[in-house]
Amino acid sequence: MSWLIQASATLLAAASLPHVEALVSAPYPNATNSSTPGASNNAYSPPFYPSPWMDPKDGAWADAYEKAQAFVSQLTLLEKVNLTTGVGWEGEACVGNTGEIPRLGFPSLCMQDSPLGVRFGDYSSAFTAGGTVAASWDRGLWYQRGLQMGMEHRGKGVDVQLGPVVGPIGRNPKGGRNWEGFSPDPVLSGIAVAETVRGIQDAGVIACTKHYILNEQEHFRQPGDYEDQGFLEAISSNIDDKTLHELYLWPFADAVRAGTGSIMCSYNQINNSYGCQNSYLNNKILKGELGFQGFIMSDWSAQHSGVSSTHAGLDMTMPGDTGFNTGDSFWGPNMTIAVLNGTVPEWRIDDMATRIMAAYYLVGRDRTSVPVNFNSWSLDTYGYQHAYAKTGYGLINQHVDVRDEHARAIRDAAARSTVLLKNKNKALPLNGKEKFTAVFGDDAGENPLGPNGCSDHGCDNGTLAMGWGSGTAFYPYLVTPLEAIKNEVTSKNGLIQSVTNNWAYNAITALAKQASVSIVFVNADSGEGYITVEGNAGDRNNLTLWKSGDALIQNVTANCNNTIVVIHSVGPVLVDQWYDNDNVTAIVWAGLPGEQSGNAVADVLYGRVNPGGKLPFTIGRKESDFGPDLIYKPNNGKEAPQQNFEEGVFIDYRYFDKKNITPIYEFGFGLSYTTFEYSDLKINKLSVGPYAPTQGMTKAAPVLGNFSTNTADYQWPNNLTYVDTYIYPYLNSTDLKEASQDPDYGLADEDYLPPGTKDGSPQPRIPAGGAPGGNPQLWDIFFEVSATITNTGSVAGEEIPQVYVSLGGPDDPKVALRGFERLSIQPGKSTTFTATINRRDLSNWDTVHQNWVISDYPKTVYVGSSSRKLPLNAELKI
Numbered sequence: 001m002s003w004l005i006q007a008s009a010t011l012l013a014a015a016s017l018p019h020v021e022a023l024v025s026a027p028y029p030n031a032t033n034s035s036t037p038g039a040s041n042n043a044y045s046p047p048f049y050p051s052p053w054m055d056p057k058d059g060a061w062a063d064a065y066e067k068a069q070a071f072v073s074q075l076t077l078l079e080k081v082n083l084t085t086g087v088g089w090e091g092e093a094c095v096g097n098t099g100e101i102p103r104l105g106f107p108s109l110c111m112q113d114s115p116l117g118v119r120f121g122d123y124s125s126a127f128t129a130g131g132t133v134a135a136s137w138d139r140g141l142w143y144q145r146g147l148q149m150g151m152e153h154r155g156k157g158v159d160v161q162l163g164p165v166v167g168p169i170g171r172n173p174k175g176g177r178n179w180e181g182f183s184p185d186p187v188l189s190g191i192a193v194a195e196t197v198r199g200i201q202d203a204g205v206i207a208c209t210k211h212y213i214l215n216e217q218e219h220f221r222q223p224g225d226y227e228d229q230g231f232l233e234a235i236s237s238n239i240d241d242k243t244l245h246e247l248y249l250w251p252f253a254d255a256v257r258a259g260t261g262s263i264m265c266s267y268n269q270i271n272n273s274y275g276c277q278n279s280y281l282n283n284k285i286l287k288g289e290l291g292f293q294g295f296i297m298s299d300w301s302a303q304h305s306g307v308s309s310t311h312a313g314l315d316m317t318m319p320g321d322t323g324f325n326t327g328d329s330f331w332g333p334n335m336t337i338a339v340l341n342g343t344v345p346e347w348r349i350d351d352m353a354t355r356i357m358a359a360y361y362l363v364g365r366d367r368t369s370v371p372v373n374f375n376s377w378s379l380d381t382y383g384y385q386h387a388y389a390k391t392g393y394g395l396i397n398q399h400v401d402v403r404d405e406h407a408r409a410i411r412d413a414a415a416r417s418t419v420l421l422k423n424k425n426k427a428l429p430l431n432g433k434e435k436f437t438a439v440f441g442d443d444a445g446e447n448p449l450g451p452n453g454c455s456d457h458g459c460d461n462g463t464l465a466m467g468w469g470s471g472t473a474f475y476p477y478l479v480t481p482l483e484a485i486k487n488e489v490t491s492k493n494g495l496i497q498s499v500t501n502n503w504a505y506n507a508i509t510a511l512a513k514q515a516s517v518s519i520v521f522v523n524a525d526s527g528e529g530y531i532t533v534e535g536n537a538g539d540r541n542n543l544t545l546w547k548s549g550d551a552l553i554q555n556v557t558a559n560c561n562n563t564i565v566v567i568h569s570v571g572p573v574l575v576d577q578w579y580d581n582d583n584v585t586a587i588v589w590a591g592l593p594g595e596q597s598g599n600a601v602a603d604v605l606y607g608r609v610n611p612g613g614k615l616p617f618t619i620g621r622k623e624s625d626f627g628p629d630l631i632y633k634p635n636n637g638k639e640a641p642q643q644n645f646e647e648g649v650f651i652d653y654r655y656f657d658k659k660n661i662t663p664i665y666e667f668g669f670g671l672s673y674t675t676f677e678y679s680d681l682k683i684n685k686l687s688v689g690p691y692a693p694t695q696g697m698t699k700a701a702p703v704l705g706n707f708s709t710n711t712a713d714y715q716w717p718n719n720l721t722y723v724d725t726y727i728y729p730y731l732n733s734t735d736l737k738e739a740s741q742d743p744d745y746g747l748a749d750e751d752y753l754p755p756g757t758k759d760g761s762p763q764p765r766i767p768a769g770g771a772p773g774g775n776p777q778l779w780d781i782f783f784e785v786s787a788t789i790t791n792t793g794s795v796a797g798e799e800i801p802q803v804y805v806s807l808g809g810p811d812d813p814k815v816a817l818r819g820f821e822r823l824s825i826q827p828g829k830s831t832t833f834t835a836t837i838n839r840r841d842l843s844n845w846d847t848v849h850q851n852w853v854i855s856d857y858p859k860t861v862y863v864g865s866s867s868r869k870l871p872l873n874a875e876l877k878i
């Protein structure tokens with residue numbers, strides 16, 4: 001790939017020119033007042049070394065650590081290197097594979113996309129996308145989805161599922177991969193990611209929570225050549241410390257607390273230091289403050305240095321080569337050399353290997369592992385084991401059906417994630433006895449090329465049920481809305497006709513005139529930046545509907561006074577042109593439902609499922625309502641584009657609230673076929689001790705075994721069957737400089753490694769840390785909140801009461817979500833909703849003390865049915 005830079009180990013130093021310490025002090029040189037959050041151009045990420053070694057206190061990680069140490073103690077240096085380094089792009093069956101350890105019969109570890117299913121796996125399920133299932137606000141459903149995805153990966157032989165996603169979080173709704181994650185609200189995202197991680201890992205598969213961090217857009221996410229600009233380094237997301245903690249890091253903390261075995265560092269730079277070699281974020285924040293005990297894996301080709309990334313906390317490089325199929329690696333032989341020449345101390349490679357094996361034991365892979373039985377690069381039964389090298393011909397795909405009964409749960413998840421936005425005079429549910437049903441829209445029918453007809457789903461043909469890119473999976477089938485609705489109507493002997501050409505206006509008009517009900521399907525797609533669809537290079541170019549959706553709706557509403565609009569979209573779309581048209585009797589947001597799309601939407605339209613989903617984002621009136629735009633054009637000359645997160649914690653509803661912008665449908669909003677009433681707010685204050693910052697020192701870095709310093713012991717074995725472009729740990733010369741093939745070889749450590757980098761002595765613990773996720777006292781419960789929710793309608797329904805707090809300060813969001821519960825309530829009955837408010841919920845990040853503090857500002861709690869319908873409130877007296 002032409003854009004790949006052959007970065008030397010000095011890149012870290014070069015990319016970190018001392019400027020302002022954006023992460024530790026006030027972001028702007030001129031900002032003395034913390035009410036000006038954000039960060040400036042050329043923001044700087046300070047160094048933090050040494051890279052923390054595993055130090056689990058107790059519980060599951062401690063057990064896993066013990067097993068991992070026992071395993072790693074048996075390994076030779078070459079074997080340790082094999083565990084950390086991928087074999088190269090398309091070298092093995094999975095999207096990423098490590099080297100194996102034949103001496104111990106330990107197989108290559110298999111890393112496989114995606115966050116919604118087994119990418120490239122036949123006979124596997126296409127689950128509801130993260131950004132859609134977020135709308136269910138249902139912990140049990142998130143866990144079950146994680147468990148089932150984990151079981152499918154397990155059945156195919158996958159060790160690490162590359163998901164879930166909480167980065168991007170969705171700073172701007174046009175971000176191409178937002179739909180892979182959950183929600184721009186950190187609490188909703190945090191709870192969803194934790195349940196998903198638990199589910200995946202309870203299935204015996206390691207979760208890889210990604211992309212760490214601030215990977216909020218696709219344009220310029222990687223370094224590359226641009227026609228007009230020449231070569232540019234990747235975009236830098238510039239952020240201040242407070243915003244980092246209170247928004248973007250929050251869900252990662254929840255994932256770490258839930259035990260995520262691995263975390264993927266991202267392509268972009270953060271404060272002008274690449275994600276996979278940013279020592280501040282990886283060493284200090286993730287492994288230090290959040291106490292992450294698992295391993296950090298690079299995004300594919302996101303590693304840009306050898307020694308520097310090693311010391312900055314990276315533990316596994318994927319897919320292992322410097323660029324796809326270069327045959328060279330920043331690690332592999334270079335790692336063997338770096339340990340032999342002393343630039344990487346033994347404790348560091350030991351820690352990398354131990355972290356990988358601890359994650360392995362944590363989820364029980366020693367008991368759950370099966371050999372890989374599919375192949376990412378071919379659906380053929382027989383083919384090449386090493387796809388790029390075209391060698392190792394044999395059985396590569398056993399077509400193992402891992403779907404089990406998951407289809408039922410997927411249908412249920414999609415239906416329960418559906419959000420009813422408008423329902424005039426109870427237009428919905430339909431009863432199937434409508435005299436004449438008309439269905440409109442390309443989005444109602446089949447992709448003429450088949451459900452998997454576009455590579456990585458990089459097209460918007462037919463009904464949209466997932467976005468595009470690596471975060472996808474093959475559909476085993478895709479039930480279209482048209483099929484499901486047709487079944488519904490014909491089984492009751494009604495009339496149904498459809499027009500799926502969005503531009504056949506005469507036919508559309510003619511059909512709409514005859515219909516007693518028209519159901520119009522429209523969509524908006526996005527995806528990963530390596531594919532451009534209809535001019536959208538990953539990120540959306542706009543927030544309007546695709547395929548002239550607005551005109552389609554307009555043509556129908558002009559001729560039919562009972563028009564129901566169903567939206568399949570990756571996030572918010574502009575509905576301003578038609579949402580309040582009297583002839584639009586209902587609006588349904590169905591998101592990206594996955595394989596059961598049609599069945600799920602029919603369940604809602606025909607009332608088998610009473611919709612209970614709530615928007616996990618805000619639908620505004622126009623694009624500018626959402627705050628700062630993405631960067632589509634280089635904005636920093638020949639240097640890395642700079643994306644300043646100047647809006648601070650104010651994204652999505654927090655931005656609307658701060659700027660007094662009235663949305664069309666707010667965050668948390670969603671209707672039901674019944675109605676609910678809120679009453680009787682009660683607050684119970686618990687007594688909690690004072691917050692004690694974590695103190696003391698870590699133990700010294702352990703060293704596991706010893707290794708030969710004789711370079712002759714590391715040469716290529718002469719009996720090895722070499723696979724072309726594969727990455728091995730061996731050296732082709734006893735001269736280390738020659739073996740490295742690196743022109744910059746031999747730079748003195750002190751010329752590019754910050755002081756303390758190689759220091760394995762005990763290190764001070766971080767006050768805001770102390771356990772996975774952060775200081776355990778952050779989860780001390782201060783208040784129990786309860787309220788009575790009554791179903792005042794005539795049918796059973798599910799309601800999602802939400803708890804918000806106001807922290808009261810001038811820099812705080814008007815309200816911020818803190819809790820919720822999905823409750824099922826019979827008509828005329830009441831249920832008690834309860835939630836808890838913990839220390840973290842009440843705290844701000846204090847950039848001076850580098851810890852969480854509860855401010856003196858008056859705190860208020862709110863309970864209601866959306867971020868703007870909060871009928872109950874009370875003061876929280878701390």
Ligand SMILES: *[C@@H]1O[C@H](CO)[C@@H](O)[C@H](O)[C@H]1NC(C)=O
Pocket residue numbers: 028029030031036040
């Ligand atoms: C601080 O300086 C930056 C860069 O010069 C400028 O864009 C910003 O508006 C200033 N902020 C304040 C609060 O004065």
Ligand SMILES: *[C@@H]1O[C@H](CO)[C@@H](O)[C@H](O)[C@H]1NC(C)=O
Pocket residue numbers: 078079082087098099100101102103108728729
């Ligand atoms: C490293 O992994 C490669 C590829 O799986 C394997 O051929 C080789 O034997 C391994 N080397 C060692 C020392 O285990």
Ligand SMILES: *[C@@H]1O[C@H](CO)[C@@H](O)[C@H](O)[C@H]1NC(C)=O
Pocket residue numbers: 006007008009305306322327328329330331332333334739740741742743
């Ligand atoms: C070692 O790393 C350098 C880049 O730092 C790269 O140019 C070289 O090819 C690598 N050597 C091997 C043997 O992969």
Ligand SMILES: *[C@@H]1O[C@H](CO)[C@@H](O)[C@H](O)[C@H]1NC(C)=O
Pocket residue numbers: 448449454458459460461462533534
């Ligand atoms: C399918 O999508 C591709 C890519 O966007 C587009 O070029 C093509 O016209 C579409 N085909 C049909 C039949 O819709």
Ligand SMILES: *[C@@H]1O[C@H](CO)[C@@H](O)[C@H](O)[C@H]1NC(C)=O
Pocket residue numbers: 533534535536541542543544545546547548
């Ligand atoms: C927005 O983008 C979509 C997809 O590329 C396109 O179909 C539509 O025409 C665009 N809308 C506007 C207003 O340009």
Ligand SMILES: *[C@@H]1O[C@H](CO)[C@@H](O)[C@H](O)[C@H]1NC(C)=O
Pocket residue numbers: 505509551552554555556558
């Ligand atoms: C249908 O849409 C087209 C394109 O926007 C427009 O020219 C035409 O007037 C519309 N017809 C009706 C009946 O709204």
Ligand SMILES: *[C@@H]1O[C@H](CO)[C@@H](O)[C@H](O)[C@H]1NC(C)=O
Pocket residue numbers: 557558559560561581582583
């Ligand atoms: C609503 O539909 C009727 C046909 O049923 C049509 O006469 C009327 O103009 C439509 N109204 C709007 C606002 O489009």
Ligand SMILES: *[C@@H]1O[C@H](CO)[C@@H](O)[C@H](O)[C@H]1NC(C)=O
Pocket residue numbers: 561562585
């Ligand atoms: C639509 O118009 C028809 C004919 O005027 C009327 O009978 C019907 O009640 C209207 N439906 C709605 C939903 O307004």
Ligand SMILES: *[C@@H]1O[C@H](CO)[C@@H](O)[C@H](O)[C@H]1NC(C)=O
Pocket residue numbers: 717719720
């Ligand atoms: C290659 O030789 C080594 C050292 O003699 C031996 O341990 C290993 O088993 C051999 N490997 C193969 C694949 O024959």
Ligand SMILES: *[C@@H]1O[C@H](CO)[C@@H](O)[C@H](O)[C@H]1NC(C)=O
Pocket residue numbers: 009306307334335337338339341342343740742744745746747748749
């Ligand atoms: C040690 O080896 C690494 C990896 O090849 C290399 O980048 C570094 O320059 C070497 N350092 C010294 C002091 O030789």
